[in-house]
Amino acid sequence: MGKVHVLDHPLIQHKLTYIRDKQTGTKEFRELVDEVAMLMAFEITRNLPLQEKTIETPVMEAQTKVLAGKKIGLIPILRAGLGMVDGMLKLIPAARVGHVGLYRDPETLQPHEYYIKLPSDIADRELIVIDPMLATGGSANDAIHSLKKRGAKQIRLMCLVAAPEGVEVIQNAHPDVDIFLGALDEKLNDHGYIIPGLGDAGDRLYGTK
Ligand SMILES: O=P(O)(O)OC[C@H]1O[C@H](OP(=O)(O)OP(=O)(O)O)[C@H](O)[C@@H]1O
Ligand SMILES: O=c1cc[nH]c(=O)[nH]1
Numbered sequence: 001m002g003k004v005h006v007l008d009h010p011l012i013q014h015k016l017t018y019i020r021d022k023q024t025g026t027k028e029f030r031e032l033v034d035e036v037a038m039l040m041a042f043e044i045t046r047n048l049p050l051q052e053k054t055i056e057t058p059v060m061e062a063q064t065k066v067l068a069g070k071k072i073g074l075i076p077i078l079r080a081g082l083g084m085v086d087g088m089l090k091l092i093p094a095a096r097v098g099h100v101g102l103y104r105d106p107e108t109l110q111p112h113e114y115y116i117k118l119p120s121d122i123a124d125r126e127l128i129v130i131d132p133m134l135a136t137g138g139s140a141n142d143a144i145h146s147l148k149k150r151g152a153k154q155i156r157l158m159c160l161v162a163a164p165e166g167v168e169v170i171q172n173a174h175p176d177v178d179i180f181l182g183a184l185d186e187k188l189n190d191h192g193y194i195i196p197g198l199g200d201a202g203d204r205l206y207g208t209k
């Protein structure tokens with residue numbers, strides 16, 4: 001069963017409060033999502049492998065460490081996942097970015113895939129699927145299936161806010177996928193929205209309500 005990590009760093013939790021606040025406008029919402037994504041990238045990369053390197057400081061030779069060059073792929077689920085990409089790339093600039101376009105039908109809550117474009121070497125990369133919201137879990141489940149069908153082997157899922165219902169769907173369908181969250185909320189409402197949640201992430205990011 002995939003592990004669930006709630007990233008409870010105080011800066012993440014502080015910024016998440018203002019992301020949730022309905023008074024926060026589009027510009028500030030976008031900036032906060034960008035900042036939280038960067039902070040979450042810091043936490044999610046904790047286990048990256050290091051290798052020894054010998055360098056010359058101005059004083060003497062020293063044995064130090066550098067990243068061992070693990071290849072990473074960021075996979076935002078369009079559209080809302082796009083809001084988290086730049087923040088993550090600030091810390092992981094060498095990552096390749098693949099896009100999965102999905103929208104959730106507002107009546108049936110079923111996801112529909114409309115676009116996919118991935119780096120050619122996804123099988124060799126550690127992939128981080130990014131979406132602010134994990135609600136019923138249908139969209140993330142579909143995206144992960146799509147990636148596996150195309151050869152992906154190592155996948156993690158990163159979301160700002162999740163409902164327990166969505167977490168359960170991913171854990172059952174993809175026990176190999178660890179889940180990294182800013183917060184695990186209470187439940188879904190009758191329209192499939194996370195409560196207390198933050199509303200519609202895509203609409204709040206792009207001002208489309
Ligand atoms: O877990 P689920 O029940 O599938 O819901 C979560 C999905 O819904 C939202 O996307 P939406 O369909 O609103 O598309 P958008 O990003 O284009 O707004 C959100 O960004 C997730 O992708
Ligand atoms: O609460 C929710 C659920 C799905 N999609 C969102 O953007 N918000």
Ligand SMILES: [Mg+2]
Pocket residue numbers: 080200201202203
């Ligand atoms: Mg939306």
